[in-house]
Amino acid sequence: MIQLYIPLNFLGVLYREIKQSLADMERLFSLLGQNREVADAEHAQVLQVHHRNGAEIRFQHVNFSYEEKRQILFDVDFTIAPGTTTAVVGHSGSGKSTLSRLLFRFYDIQSGHISIDGQDVRDVTQASVRAAIGIVPQDTVLFNDSIEYNIAYGKPGASKEEIIAVAKAAYIHDFIESLPDGYDSMVGERGLKLSGGEKQRVAIARTLLKNPSILIFDEATSALDSQAEQLIQAQLKDIARSRTSLVIAHRLSTVVDAQQILVMDKGRIIERGTHHDLLALQGTYARMWERQQSKKKDMTEEDDDEADE
Ligand code: ATP
Numbered sequence: 001m002i003q004l005y006i007p008l009n010f011l012g013v014l015y016r017e018i019k020q021s022l023a024d025m026e027r028l029f030s031l032l033g034q035n036r037e038v039a040d041a042e043h044a045q046v047l048q049v050h051h052r053n054g055a056e057i058r059f060q061h062v063n064f065s066y067e068e069k070r071q072i073l074f075d076v077d078f079t080i081a082p083g084t085t086t087a088v089v090g091h092s093g094s095g096k097s098t099l100s101r102l103l104f105r106f107y108d109i110q111s112g113h114i115s116i117d118g119q120d121v122r123d124v125t126q127a128s129v130r131a132a133i134g135i136v137p138q139d140t141v142l143f144n145d146s147i148e149y150n151i152a153y154g155k156p157g158a159s160k161e162e163i164i165a166v167a168k169a170a171y172i173h174d175f176i177e178s179l180p181d182g183y184d185s186m187v188g189e190r191g192l193k194l195s196g197g198e199k200q201r202v203a204i205a206r207t208l209l210k211n212p213s214i215l216i217f218d219e220a221t222s223a224l225d226s227q228a229e230q231l232i233q234a235q236l237k238d239i240a241r242s243r244t245s246l247v248i249a250h251r252l253s254t255v256v257d258a259q260q261i262l263v264m265d266k267g268r269i270i271e272r273g274t275h276h277d278l279l280a281l282q283g284t285y286a287r288m289w290e291r292q293q294s295k296k297k298d299m300t301e302e303d304d305d306e307a308d309e
Pocket of ligand 1: 066072090096097
């Protein structure tokens with residue numbers, strides 16, 4: 001009787017674990033907006049990334065719509081040189097995140113080309129494209145598992161030493177150590193709830209472990225407190241070093257150091273250049289910058305008033 005009970009109990013646990021993992025994967029895919037209809041070409045090759053300091057990304061005359069009747073991107077054309085950072089700014093709904101979804105090939109485009117180191121993303125395997133790209137998303141999905149598992153997810157089979165090293169680099173190690181169960185602490189919906197900044201740091205640790213040649217950073221829309229934001233920005237600079245980075249920016253303070261800024265409006269790139277170039281242009285970007293600066297000033301004055309009281 002006992003003999004029978006143990007395996008059944010074990011199977012029950014296993015079943016729950018598998019079901020849980022599938023549910024988590026489903027959730028991850030749906031959050032990333034993945035379209036599972038995109039398939040590998042019959043003769044798809046493995047993506048070859050040649051550059052030591054990151055791959056070259058090219059969008060050539062890209063037109064794209066999610067649904068037939070509504071075009072989202074119009075003739076989008078840009079190159080990101082290996083090892084450099086390009087930031088995309090623009091109003092909500094202008095198509096910024098769509099660029100990252102297309103680079104990841106969650107969807108196929110209607111016309112134009114998207115290539116990584118000269119290879120069209122439609123001619124290479126999806127698995128090899130996704131292996132080359134690390135994403136730090138707006139909202140990081142945490143699995144209902146230990147914090148160690150959640151970091152190790154970036155590189156299955158990673159050693160504890162590697163996990164600790166990236167957690168330190170992402171400034172989350174001390175926080176983890178302060179938890180009663182340390183790296184074994186359960187997180188996710190059924191465990192410890194982490195703040196937006198902590199979750200993003202777990203995502204950064206995960207990405208550091210994956211060590212991809214391309215980095216996509218989708219900045220959180222919800223404001224982090226300014227200390228957390230500064231920390232994330234400093235880390236971003238660190239991980240962007242020797243990689244090609246695409247930053248979907250919601251705050252202009254993030255983009256100042258980017259080698260290239262693309263300003264999007266209703267699916268079109270309407271301005272491009274460095275922060276300096278774009279201020280000199282006195283166009284949309286310059287106006288956005290001025291607005292953010294005056295908003296910041298208002299907030300500091302409010303803080304000063306509070307401090308005076
Ligand atoms: P935000 O700053 O708010 O994140 P964004 O500039 O990143 O916005 P996108 O997410 O790229 O904007 O969306 C561009 C447009 O595409 C929006 O009008 C949006 O409604 C539409 N869109 C996004 N995802 C889908 C989808 N899966 N199906 C249909 N339309 C979509």
